[in-house]
Amino acid sequence: MALLEVNNLHTHFFTRNGIIKAVDGISFSIEKGEILGIVGESGAGKSITGFSMLGLIDQPGKIVSGEIIFNGVDLVKKSEKELQKIRGNEIAMIFQDPQTSLNPVISIGDQLMEAILYHNKKASKKDAYNASVDILKLVGLPAAEKRMKSYPHQLSGGMKQRVVIAMALLNNPKLLVADEPTTALDVTIQAQILYLMKKLSKDFDSSLILITHDIAVVSQLCDKIAVMYAGRIVEYGKKEDIIFNPKHPYTKGLIECLPKLNDDKERLYQIPGIMPSLLSLPEGCYFKDRCEFADKECDVYPDQQDIEGRRIFCHKVK
Amino acid sequence: MKLFKNKILIEYFEDKLAAAGLIVFLILAIFAIAPSLFSYQNPYDLMQLYLENSFQAPNANFWLGTDEQGRDIFSAIMYGLRVSLYVGFASTILSVIIGFTLGLISGYYGGWIDTIIMRIADIQLSFPAILIALIIMALWGAGVGKIIIAITIVNWVYYARTARGVVLSEKEKDYAQSAKALGMSNFSIIFKEIMPNTTAPIIVIATVRIAVAIILEATLSFLGLGVPITEPSLGSLISNGYQVLFSGYWWTSVFPGIVLMILIISINLIGDRTRDIMNPRLKR
Amino acid sequence: MSQSEVKLLEVKNVEKIFSVKVGTFEKKDLHALNKVSFDIFKGKTLSLVGESGCGKTTIGKVILGLYKATNGSVMFQDKDIAQLSPIKRGSIQSDVQMIFQDPYSSLNPRKKIKIILEQPLKIHTKMNKKERLETILSLCDDVGIDHTYLERYPHQFSGGQRQRIAIARAMVLKPKLILADEPISALDVSIQAQILNLMMDLREKYKMTMLFITHDISVVKHLSDYVAVMYLGEIVEYASKKDLFKSPQHPYTKMLFSTVPDIHTPLMTDSVLKTGEIQSPIDLPTGCFFANRCPYKDSSCDDKHPDLISIGDNHLARCPKIGQF
Numbered sequence: 001m002a003l004l005e006v007n008n009l010h011t012h013f014f015t016r017n018g019i020i021k022a023v024d025g026i027s028f029s030i031e032k033g034e035i036l037g038i039v040g041e042s043g044a045g046k047s048i049t050g051f052s053m054l055g056l057i058d059q060p061g062k063i064v065s066g067e068i069i070f071n072g073v074d075l076v077k078k079s080e081k082e083l084q085k086i087r088g089n090e091i092a093m094i095f096q097d098p099q100t101s102l103n104p105v106i107s108i109g110d111q112l113m114e115a116i117l118y119h120n121k122k123a124s125k126k127d128a129y130n131a132s133v134d135i136l137k138l139v140g141l142p143a144a145e146k147r148m149k150s151y152p153h154q155l156s157g158g159m160k161q162r163v164v165i166a167m168a169l170l171n172n173p174k175l176l177v178a179d180e181p182t183t184a185l186d187v188t189i190q191a192q193i194l195y196l197m198k199k200l201s202k203d204f205d206s207s208l209i210l211i212t213h214d215i216a217v218v219s220q221l222c223d224k225i226a227v228m229y230a231g232r233i234v235e236y237g238k239k240e241d242i243i244f245n246p247k248h249p250y251t252k253g254l255i256e257c258l259p260k261l262n263d264d265k266e267r268l269y270q271i272p273g274i275m276p277s278l279l280s281l282p283e284g285c286y287f288k289d290r291c292e293f294a295d296k297e298c299d300v301y302p303d304q305q306d307i308e309g310r311r312i313f314c315h316k317v318k
Numbered sequence: 319m320k321l322f323k324n325k326i327l328i329e330y331f332e333d334k335l336a337a338a339g340l341i342v343f344l345i346l347a348i349f350a351i352a353p354s355l356f357s358y359q360n361p362y363d364l365m366q367l368y369l370e371n372s373f374q375a376p377n378a379n380f381w382l383g384t385d386e387q388g389r390d391i392f393s394a395i396m397y398g399l400r401v402s403l404y405v406g407f408a409s410t411i412l413s414v415i416i417g418f419t420l421g422l423i424s425g426y427y428g429g430w431i432d433t434i435i436m437r438i439a440d441i442q443l444s445f446p447a448i449l450i451a452l453i454i455m456a457l458w459g460a461g462v463g464k465i466i467i468a469i470t471i472v473n474w475v476y477y478a479r480t481a482r483g484v485v486l487s488e489k490e491k492d493y494a495q496s497a498k499a500l501g502m503s504n505f506s507i508i509f510k511e512i513m514p515n516t517t518a519p520i521i522v523i524a525t526v527r528i529a530v531a532i533i534l535e536a537t538l539s540f541l542g543l544g545v546p547i548t549e550p551s552l553g554s555l556i557s558n559g560y561q562v563l564f565s566g567y568w569w570t571s572v573f574p575g576i577v578l579m580i581l582i583i584s585i586n587l588i589g590d591r592t593r594d595i596m597n598p599r600l601k602r
Numbered sequence: 603m604s605q606s607e608v609k610l611l612e613v614k615n616v617e618k619i620f621s622v623k624v625g626t627f628e629k630k631d632l633h634a635l636n637k638v639s640f641d642i643f644k645g646k647t648l649s650l651v652g653e654s655g656c657g658k659t660t661i662g663k664v665i666l667g668l669y670k671a672t673n674g675s676v677m678f679q680d681k682d683i684a685q686l687s688p689i690k691r692g693s694i695q696s697d698v699q700m701i702f703q704d705p706y707s708s709l710n711p712r713k714k715i716k717i718i719l720e721q722p723l724k725i726h727t728k729m730n731k732k733e734r735l736e737t738i739l740s741l742c743d744d745v746g747i748d749h750t751y752l753e754r755y756p757h758q759f760s761g762g763q764r765q766r767i768a769i770a771r772a773m774v775l776k777p778k779l780i781l782a783d784e785p786i787s788a789l790d791v792s793i794q795a796q797i798l799n800l801m802m803d804l805r806e807k808y809k810m811t812m813l814f815i816t817h818d819i820s821v822v823k824h825l826s827d828y829v830a831v832m833y834l835g836e837i838v839e840y841a842s843k844k845d846l847f848k849s850p851q852h853p854y855t856k857m858l859f860s861t862v863p864d865i866h867t868p869l870m871t872d873s874v875l876k877t878g879e880i881q882s883p884i885d886l887p888t889g890c891f892f893a894n895r896c897p898y899k900d901s902s903c904d905d906k907h908p909d910l911i912s913i914g915d916n917h918l919a920r921c922p923k924i925g926q927f
Contacts, residue, residue, distance in 0.1 A: 191861035257795035492708035
């Protein structure tokens, strides 16, 4: 049985200007120890998908229908109080901006220890201290003991993100949701953090959902990939299949438009246009206005096709 | 139903209590703007006062009773509202102009200009507002213009500090930097680029501070240091009635007091709602 | 350097020292720029590459006039502008324009797009209203902004569209030099390609001279003629784009190349964890600044600060041991 199974999840936002279907019927699953990448442009609903996993959807948003089955129980049906026990304990989240995910006026050590003591009432202060130092060493923070007394502003962006990862790993979560964990970082530091996350996921045998706009990042880390567009998954399958043999025109475009070090082409491939607003989605396939293969057939939203172990939504793929 | 086209107004009226506050305030404001339309007499025209009407309890002729000179309390309240609101608004507008400008300059230039302006503000804040106003009024004597200036001197600090805080973060933003790089003068950058982005918090504070200004004026008038006897505000009405309150003529003091309270509550309701709407963090 | 190349801007030994507070009373010098020198040639693009904190944005702001250089000179049109604020530079300033990194903060949220684009023209030209509008409209076609957008406010646009507007603002005066400070790093990868292509088209069309500042060496290839790699306030390698991409020499440049995520190469091994982080620009070491992260470091690296030396045709590197590892 999969660790996490999401079935036909709908998360909608009921705003003044209309209903925003930020997540509109997506399904995926993750096995134990597996890494899933969710790729898409900003506004595609990937972060909302991540927040839904943790039940972090606030007014005016709401999970309208669907199931999130984690370890055999449906999280959608759980109360806020029950979710609080799971959050940060069995499912943890890493946010994009390490700056805002740490409390600026509490030292790193105190923040880590508090997180341990919150979920583990029996632990002594000394145990919590030792565990905190251990975890900081694990994420590769130099001079871990000294850093326990540091405040977030005394650390660089990369070091802060390491602390955030340490904090997420504290209670050995079974599932980690990372929302653009490296977007705010330099390329050199990004490589370090990505490597760290892959290694830790293996060592802890925990599953990871990596949310990002950069398909190159996803390709380096993930076992499975879900490509999201305007609130829906358009292609979903094993990493090798999707990266080396993309079938959906949008996935193809995402891979094609990456800058490459080893060819001589000056101009980059570009996907024309921008993603439509979730408030004024076109009839039929949402991608048709940007798609070079679109024709009359695309005026109807494509049905799911299962081709060679991948799931795809496109009329033009047969 | 689309009563209002303005989005902000639609949002405002979603809170029923705030809507009630605004309606009550507008009614009071109408009374204040044109009291003669509603009042039985002009309470400060001695020709219209009859001593035989003095100290009448509330009745069909005088809804809220009369005072010792036979003055209709209902009419006096409406004329008093006018003075109170005038002082409140005039002093707030003046303190916004002065405080906002000084705050913008202080935050933008920094350095010794900032030090001077902000130290003056700090010193002033370390004294109770009422004390400063009392001293000023004691030195100058009563008068509507003088009390407006006194309240302005007390209140500009709040706008200056807020404006300065916002400017400190806005001036580092790229749009301000790009304006500077274009070769715009500091004056243009402050007033044309940065200022429009700092108005929201100033408006929010102003709506709340109007109530404070009105209370301050009422307090000073109650203490006999506010507006002159010839132009009584709500505060001086309360003060007048207070002298005979324990002789059984409770209506002379209690009714102006209730109106003052309703006025302040309605303004505070409006202020709270304005803050909710304008604060992007609370907004969804 | 070939004969056809004309210097447009000459940066010479520019230093920038900030005074920062450490602790309550003590102040220390932060060396943001250490004797930086480079030339920008007419019609060519120079890319400055480096991690955050390497001083690449600072040099851009010195050229633009937002910072005054502590030492050194910036020659532009036979005038040293290193010490002049934008307003003192007068008409020269209209020839240097900048595209900022964050399109969400670089456009004034309270101004319509039309006003934002019109403003530079109002300040630096004598055009009348009609001429201004014509200029703006033709530029809108160049950068791909619909004419109907002009009456809207910045918050109504996505990041990519805003960056197009920001590019249009930088272009509206037809400046001789454009400074682009990480113009694509705040955007989605799919939009990055659009903006990069747009900048290439504009460069072609207007024969633009550009200083392109970025932390991502993979995008440099698409938009440069020369590349300078910066580390802790100094240039560690300088070469033409072709040479640099063919054979990067400095260990830091090599590290930059090796950390670019690529779909065809798997994530690197443990060695990547040892690449460490840039150190603080306060209290710089006496030896090589990069020594603490360098895989080829030996004891001599801590003794003397290396100079920028020539290692080939117009190819400079700040490492005495190039070729030995």
